[in-house]
Amino acid sequence: MRFDRKGARLGRPLLLGAFVGLALAGCGGDNADRNRVLTDRGEVLGNETASMHQYLGIPYAAPPTGARRWKAPEPPAAWSGTREAGKFGSGCPQTGGAFGAASTNEDCLYLNVFTPKGDGPFPVMVWIHGGAFVSGSGDSYDASKLVAQGVAVVTINYRLGHLGFLAHPSLSAEQGGSSGNYGLMDQQAALRWVKNNIAQFRGDPNNVTVFGESAGGLSVQSQVASPLAAGLFNKAIVQSGSYTLDQPSLAQAQAGGTAVATAAGCTDQSASCLRALTVEQILQRQAGANVVPTIDNKVLPVSLRAAFTSGSFNKVPVIEGSNADEYSLLSAARMDLVPSVGPVTAANYQARVSSLIAASGRTFEQVNAQYPLSAYASPVEAYDAIATDLLFACSGRTSARLKSASGANVYAYEFNDPNAPMIYLPPATRPRWGAYHAAEIQYLFPTSRAGVTYTAAQQALSNQMVAYWTAFAKNGNPNGTGPAWPQFTNANDTFVSLEPGTSRTVTNFAQRHKCAFWTGS
Template sequence: MRTIRPRLLLTAAATVAATAAAAVTLGSGSLPAANATTTATTTASIAGHDPVVATGNGAVRGVSVDGTYSFRGVPFAAAPTGSLRWRPPQPAASWQGVRDATSYGPGCPQAPSVVTPAQLSEDCLYLNVSTPAQHSLTKRPVLVWIHGGGLVGDAGSNYDGTKLTKAGAVVVTINYRLGALGFLVHPALAASPGGPAGNYGLMDQQAALRWVQRNIGQFGGDPHNVTIAGESAGGLSVLAHVTSRSSKDLFQRAIVESGAFALEQEPPAKAETFGEEFATKVGCPDQSADCLRKVPVQTLVDNISTATALIPGVVDGAVLKESIGTALAAGRFNHVTILNGSNHDEEALFTLGGRVVSRGYNVPYTSPVTAANYESNIATALRITPAQAAAIAADYPLSAYSSPDKAFGTLIGDATFACGAAQVNKWTARHVPTYGYEFDDDTSPFIFAPPGFLSVATHGSEMWYLFDLPNAPFPAALNAEQTALADSMRAAWVKFAATGNPSTPAVRWPSSGHNGTVLSLELPGSQVSTDFAARHHCATFAQNLDKVK
């Protein structure tokens, strides 16, 4: 059996010839072939052991990082600018010579926030690859990370996959178009040549997955063993691909972290109405595609709101032929193995800003919550009747919580995230192996505030346990117990990516089956739970929320 590792061109001299045709697999040699035709020249900057990989578009030079090779800012599609704005992604251009891949590409246009990368550009369809430098006898599992951010913010460069790579996976983090550029639906765009309108961000993700199929073998990864993973809107994106026929065969497994919060997507007519209103706001009252494609990108960003109908996505008839929930309930999805879960106190993050994420939307409420407005806030947030709100409130008596705000946040988090995850597990377990979890380290550092500000397992808290977050506004240091939990989680995530089963020698992880079993990821050690749905009152929500059954 031959050794397989990234298909690299490694140089040991100040100047060497380098072309894709000259590359040979490291298992049988690590230098350009002696008789190779030379068409490009590298420089002294890659002397030594800087990794160079031959991709289908050209060679890329990365950097060595802590026992791994990192390739950053690799284009996987053409810049979606000018006439390509609001069109399906097109192939990236090829290049001659060796492209520098030691710096991240810009993030996609977005409003300023704590997750906004330093550089932004409409030319943003780049990905990053982290691969073990150590030799392997087999190709490694591939984990493709789809970032969250409400489909309006964040970037792949915010997630350093080095620790997951050191656990044994080839990790790919990607960008995709966001906000109006990624998810606007408008009649003029639907009528223009080049494919369907809406869900351009999901199409970008598919383009990245096709790049992985063509190229990841050159980095030591197995294109037939790909896991897509994401958190929040990234997790929702994963579910979209699980249910999308056009994503079939692009991956074999799926990890959904806090992503089952928007299972009903918008019908085209409603989304187009919003699109027409948006076009008028940005100076295109004639509603023409040409006008929209000429609007300055900053104007598009300034006029989009996280309270819009963009988060759930749209049933466009191409990427999504039906809503995610409808497809999963009927068993009409790509039958891949699923790892799916949520965090114990999801809404603690959102209630700090006077909004909650409720069934796919950012919804304002009357703050602070009081005994007098408790039930009316529930009705508003969940879009239900006063009678339904009263029935749900009975399961969350204010006397059981430290404050009305805490009761309200817990209730909305259960309705939206916990019971969404439980429902997805119930649906998918009928057809495929499904593993559930709840992240419940109530001492975990808050991702968006200084240490000590808030210590609960809220939305995004598990990120510190899987990734390094180099651009986080408030770096966190895990203590010894948390580090052990993080090591255990990364081992499980990589084991799942490799085999479809997250069980490790240290932790046995039972499948969800029909009883809704989940693994509670907590300190001092993870525990199996069979009463997850009951603890989060999912039966009550099933009785009182439309389309949650």
């Protein structure tokens, strides 16, 4: 699924100087000139395809290595001459798998800019990738279909896993009483880079939409809730990103960080010992960890639920949604959001469900009455239905309700293609995937996976979603082409069901996902 391109070097000599660089980046000049852009750190040389300009591997922060590990991102060093921007930068450290390539390179804070051919200024869409906060990178997404609708797209890397989210008392002591959430700080640094530089790429710094899926969607939620992100974006799209509305406290996160340090051999619990660990040692210690943002009293003063309930968040227009069969992918990939071992079977079904619902206030008997095993083809399908409704569908609806009640304009959706091509795991892994977690991404960012084909109705759905997303990026309203998408309110409880062929509005989302049972409303 990796989307790699290399640009050709232009043969004409480079003219240095801020005045010349600004002129080349402006509205005049040919496409070759527009491949050269002067940023606030130096000039970059991108390249172009038949349909767009692209500038790859631009540093937006200094490498978070050595003494900068586990600190807020710092501006990158300036460079003289021209920096080649025809190749992606390294992904952040991760073990690798279906959702991202393995890497041990901490020098990874890079972004990529894709722009239409034309004068602009273009609305800007900043994509935050998913991957459970432990995998993924910005180089896996083909922005061409979105760019073709007249928007600029920026994809980013950010620190992952323990390198991105470890909280620890020694780190808090040196950083004003707070630690963790470095990956969220990276995202904010990337958004500041966009504010400061995107006009040079013919993007509109005053019309920025941040969007993301899964961990990327939860990142978007976190930026909506973070006071430090105020003014950095104008709209937000949350795709399957409401699975954790109640974040751990700093004390809880620091206790986890202390355990990580002990396991890694840093029994003195010092920051210097932690920073002396190799990337491999850190990756080894995060195996199986449930990595999420925390209430660090800085980036996130309160939980997402508390921020949205109180109205203390960045009130921008929001698209929020989930997929009809979220958990089929997650259980198959052994990426459960609750501690578990192995597949769900008839023998372990009650124990697995009990673990899943432990914090919900519901008993196994109550859940079993709502989701009788006899209604499903297998125990794993029953489990997936419970997890989908509890963690994604009803949690996402709660998020939409809270934001709407606090005065934000919200548009709600459910992605509902039951035959979406499987592009992450071997399709034969299970007989039915449905509208699985992350299935909608390929409808916005075309996949490069060999052998994947789409029906005419699925192509129509892709076109419709791209039109909705880019209309929202332009105007804060997804309407313009295709079926009408009403604004969500707590009174109308209306979702758009994104279906092959022609989408439609529905008002039975809460009923189908048993939200009254899970949330009381």
